Amino acid sequence: MRFVKRRYNKVLLNAFYAVAGSFLLFLLLNWILPLPDRIEYSTIITDDKGEVIHAFLTHDQQWRMKTELGEISPLLRKTIVEKEDKYFYYHLGINPFAVCRAFGRNILLHRRTSGASTITMQVARALEPKQRTYWSKIREMFRALQLEWKYSKTEILQIYLNVVPYGGNIQGVKSASILYFKKNPDHLSLAEITALSIIPNRPSSLVIGRNNDLIVQQRNKWLQRWAREKVFTEKEIADALAEPLTATRGTVPSLVPQLAQKLKKRGGPIVHSTVQLNTQLKLEKLIKDYSRTLALKNIRNAAVIVLDNQTHRVVSYVGSADFHDSADGGQVNGAAAIRQPGSTLKPLLYGLCIDEGLLTPKRMITDVPINYDGYAPENYDRRFNGYVTMEYALGHSLNIPAVKSLKALGKDRLIRKLTECDFRQVDRDRKKLGLSMILGGCGATLEELTGLYSIFANEGKYIRPRYAQDDSSGKEVKVLSPAATFMINETLSKVNRPDFPLNWESTVHLPKIAWKTGTSYGRRDAWSIGYNKRYTVGIWVGNFSGLGIPELSGANVATPLLFTVFNTIDYDDDASWFSKPRDCDVRMVCSETGLPPADFCTHLVTDYFIPLVSTAKKCDNREEVFVSADEKMAYCRICLPPAGYKKKWYTVIPPEMKEYYDANHITYQSIPPHNPMCERVFREGAPVVTSPANGSEYLINRKDPEPLLLRCRVSNDVSKVFWYINDKFYKSGEAGSREFFVPDEGPVKISCTDDKGRNRNVWIRVRYVNL
Known part of the structure; x- marks a missing residue:
C-alpha cells in the first residue's frame, strides 16, 4: 500500500513539474517570440x-x-x-x-x-x-x-x-x-x-x-x-x-472628402465625425448648383461650414463646390485655407470696444480721412460720411471708424483675443500685424471665422468647434461680455443695410439671423458669416487660384448663398431671438454724440450701455464763448473787456471734422478769431499735420523734383496757420489751405503754428534719386 501511495505521489509530483515547466517554457517563449x-x-x-x-x-x-x-x-x-x-x-x-x-x-x-x-x-x-x-x-x-x-x-x-x-x-x-x-x-x-x-x-x-x-x-x-x-x-x-443573393461588389463611400482628410490626421481606425449626412448632401448639391451660376462671372468655388450652437458640433463641412472638379482645384480644402478675412473681424473689435467702455451703439465716430504714420485707409466706396454711430459704422462696414476704434483699443488686445479663439496665422504673425488687420490685413480660415462668430450665439463665450464626437478639448474662453454680445447681435440683425441681398426670393421664410460680410483686398475672397440661436454658418466664395474678380463681394455673392443655406437647414424657424442680458441696460443719450446728455442737449435717443463700464462722461459738443457784440471777435477771460460782449454757444468741431466740412462745402458756424491783443498762450488744440507724414522717408526724382504737400487740421477757432521749414519761416495761409515746398535732401523738420501760438512739429527724411 505504501509503495503504491508513494508511486502515486511521485506521478502527481512529476505531473506538477511537467505542467509548471511547460508553463514557464510558454512564458519564456512568449517573451522571446512576442505576438x-x-x-x-x-x-x-x-x-x-x-x-x-x-x-x-x-x-x-x-x-x-x-x-x-x-x-x-x-x-x-x-x-x-x-x-x-x-x-x-x-x-x-x-x-x-x-x-x-x-x-x-x-x-x-x-x-x-x-x-x-x-x-x-x-x-x-x-x-x-x-x-x-x-x-x-x-x-x-x-x-x-x-x-x-x-x-x-x-x-x-x-x-x-x-x-x-x-x-x-x-x-x-x-x-x-x-x-x-x-x-x-x-x-x-x-x-x-x-x-x-x-x-x-x-x-x-x-x-x-x-x-x-x-x-x-x-x-x-x-x-x-x-x-x-x-x-x-x-x-x-x-x-x-x-432570401435571394443579388449583391455585387460596390465602392466604399467617399463623402465629405475634405473633412475626411482632416479627420484622418487624428489617427485611429475609426473617427466618428459630427456630420449630419442628410444636411451635408443637401448643402453639397446646393453649393455645386450655386457655383455653376457664378461660373459665368469666372467665380468658380465656394466653401461652407455649419456649426450647431448648442452642441458646438460641425454638422456640415463643404470644402469646395465640387471635389471631383480637377480643373478648378476641387480637391483644395477651402474651409481650411488661410485667406484675408476682409471686414469679418469688425464685430469682435466693436464688441471689445464696448467692453472697454470706449463705445456704445449710438456713440458717434468720425468717418473722415485719417493718416497713421503713412497708413491712410479708405472706405469701400471711397467716400466719407462725417459723423456716424457705431452701429451705423458696423452695419455699413465702414473702414475708417474701424481703424480708429482699433487704434483706441490697441491691436495687441484684438490679437490676444483672436489667438484665444485659435486663429493660428494671427498668432504666428502677431509681431508683424498693424492697424490694417481689421480690414483684412491678416490671415484667417473659414473654420476659424465660423468658430469665432459662434461666440455671439453663446453670450460671448468661445467654445472650440467639435469635428469628431470624441473631441474633448473642452476649451472655453470668455471673449466678450453678454451685454456687448447682445448689442452686436442687435446691430448685425438689422435688415436696412447695404449688404442685404437684392434678390428678395432668398429671404422668403428666412429665419431671423445676424450676419456680417467681408471682401478681401483685390476682390479675391468673399465672406458672409451668419448665425441665430441654432446655427452659425460660414460662407467663403472665390477662386482657389486667388484670381480677383470685379463682381466678387461678400454682399453680392456670399450673402445670397448664406440666406439660401439658412433656408435649407432652418426653414421658416420662428424661434425666439436673443434676449437682453442682466449686465445690459438702456439710457437716454444725446443724438449728436451718443454721450449722456448735458443741459444744452435737446435731441435725445435711447441707447444700450453697460453700467459701471460704459463712459459716464456727459456730452461736451457745445462751448460757451465770449464774443463781441458784432460776433467778429472772441475773448478769453484774460482779455475779456468790461462791457460790449455777449455769450454765445458754439458747436465744438474737431480739426478733422472742420477739414471734412471745408472739403465738402458743408456750412458750419466758426468761432470768431480770438482777440489779437490778448497775450494768453494757448496750449491745447495744436494743429495736426496730416501731410507730410511724420517719420516717413520720401524719394524725390533728382531730374524732376516734385514738391511736397503741406497740410494740417486745426480747431474751430483758428483762421490762419504759419509754416516753418527747419525752424525758418516759410509761408502762412488760411486754415485748411494747401501749401507746397521742395525740401532739401536729408532730415527735414516741419513746424506748423496757428494764430493762437500753438505749434506742432514733424520730422521726415528726403532722398534724391535718379529715376
Whole structure:
C-alpha cells in the first residue's frame, strides 16, 4: 500500500513539474517570440449616426475596416461561432479532439481531409501567414495560446472578424458588409452572414457578384444543417433560405472628402465625425448648383461650414463646390485655407470696444480721412460720411471708424483675443500685424471665422468647434461680455443695410439671423458669416487660384448663398431671438454724440450701455464763448473787456471734422478769431499735420523734383496757420489751405503754428534719386 501511495505521489509530483515547466517554457517563449498582433486598419470616417461616409486604404492597399465590439450583433456572433468553431468558448485556443481527429484522418487517408483550426488558430494564421506545414501548424498552435493568454474570447472573435479574408483586397466582415451589402455588420441578416461566412474557405472561387448561385447553394447547405441541429428557429431558417443573393461588389463611400482628410490626421481606425449626412448632401448639391451660376462671372468655388450652437458640433463641412472638379482645384480644402478675412473681424473689435467702455451703439465716430504714420485707409466706396454711430459704422462696414476704434483699443488686445479663439496665422504673425488687420490685413480660415462668430450665439463665450464626437478639448474662453454680445447681435440683425441681398426670393421664410460680410483686398475672397440661436454658418466664395474678380463681394455673392443655406437647414424657424442680458441696460443719450446728455442737449435717443463700464462722461459738443457784440471777435477771460460782449454757444468741431466740412462745402458756424491783443498762450488744440507724414522717408526724382504737400487740421477757432521749414519761416495761409515746398535732401523738420501760438512739429527724411 505504501509503495503504491508513494508511486502515486511521485506521478502527481512529476505531473506538477511537467505542467509548471511547460508553463514557464510558454512564458519564456512568449517573451522571446512576442505576438505579432499589430494590425493596420483602414481609417474610416462615420457620420453622427455611425454610418460609414468615407474610408481609406491601408498602406498595403487593403480594405481592412475595424469592426467595433458594438457592431458584433448576437446573430453575427452566434452564426460565426456555429460555422467556424462551436466549441470556441470551451477551449484554450486549441481543440485537442479536433486535432486528434484531423491527424488520424490525414494519416489513414494520406491526404488532408479536414482541418482542426479553431477561430483562435485562424486568427494566428492571419496575423502571421506561413506555408501550410506541420511545423507551421505547431507555430500556429503556440500563437493561439498566446492569443488566449492576452485577449478575452470576445476580443479574439473581434480580431477574427477584422482579419478574415473575403477575396481580392477585402479583409474583415465590416469591409465585406459595406462593399457587398452597403450596410454595417450589425445590420446583416442571417442569410447575408451565412453567405459571408463561407467565402473565407474558398475566397478565390466564391466571389460575390460572380458566383452568387454557387454561394447560395453552399449557404443553404449550412442553413439546412442548422435547421436539423435546431441552432435557429424554423422561421429564421425559412426566411434565410428564401432570401435571394443579388449583391455585387460596390465602392466604399467617399463623402465629405475634405473633412475626411482632416479627420484622418487624428489617427485611429475609426473617427466618428459630427456630420449630419442628410444636411451635408443637401448643402453639397446646393453649393455645386450655386457655383455653376457664378461660373459665368469666372467665380468658380465656394466653401461652407455649419456649426450647431448648442452642441458646438460641425454638422456640415463643404470644402469646395465640387471635389471631383480637377480643373478648378476641387480637391483644395477651402474651409481650411488661410485667406484675408476682409471686414469679418469688425464685430469682435466693436464688441471689445464696448467692453472697454470706449463705445456704445449710438456713440458717434468720425468717418473722415485719417493718416497713421503713412497708413491712410479708405472706405469701400471711397467716400466719407462725417459723423456716424457705431452701429451705423458696423452695419455699413465702414473702414475708417474701424481703424480708429482699433487704434483706441490697441491691436495687441484684438490679437490676444483672436489667438484665444485659435486663429493660428494671427498668432504666428502677431509681431508683424498693424492697424490694417481689421480690414483684412491678416490671415484667417473659414473654420476659424465660423468658430469665432459662434461666440455671439453663446453670450460671448468661445467654445472650440467639435469635428469628431470624441473631441474633448473642452476649451472655453470668455471673449466678450453678454451685454456687448447682445448689442452686436442687435446691430448685425438689422435688415436696412447695404449688404442685404437684392434678390428678395432668398429671404422668403428666412429665419431671423445676424450676419456680417467681408471682401478681401483685390476682390479675391468673399465672406458672409451668419448665425441665430441654432446655427452659425460660414460662407467663403472665390477662386482657389486667388484670381480677383470685379463682381466678387461678400454682399453680392456670399450673402445670397448664406440666406439660401439658412433656408435649407432652418426653414421658416420662428424661434425666439436673443434676449437682453442682466449686465445690459438702456439710457437716454444725446443724438449728436451718443454721450449722456448735458443741459444744452435737446435731441435725445435711447441707447444700450453697460453700467459701471460704459463712459459716464456727459456730452461736451457745445462751448460757451465770449464774443463781441458784432460776433467778429472772441475773448478769453484774460482779455475779456468790461462791457460790449455777449455769450454765445458754439458747436465744438474737431480739426478733422472742420477739414471734412471745408472739403465738402458743408456750412458750419466758426468761432470768431480770438482777440489779437490778448497775450494768453494757448496750449491745447495744436494743429495736426496730416501731410507730410511724420517719420516717413520720401524719394524725390533728382531730374524732376516734385514738391511736397503741406497740410494740417486745426480747431474751430483758428483762421490762419504759419509754416516753418527747419525752424525758418516759410509761408502762412488760411486754415485748411494747401501749401507746397521742395525740401532739401536729408532730415527735414516741419513746424506748423496757428494764430493762437500753438505749434506742432514733424520730422521726415528726403532722398534724391535718379529715376
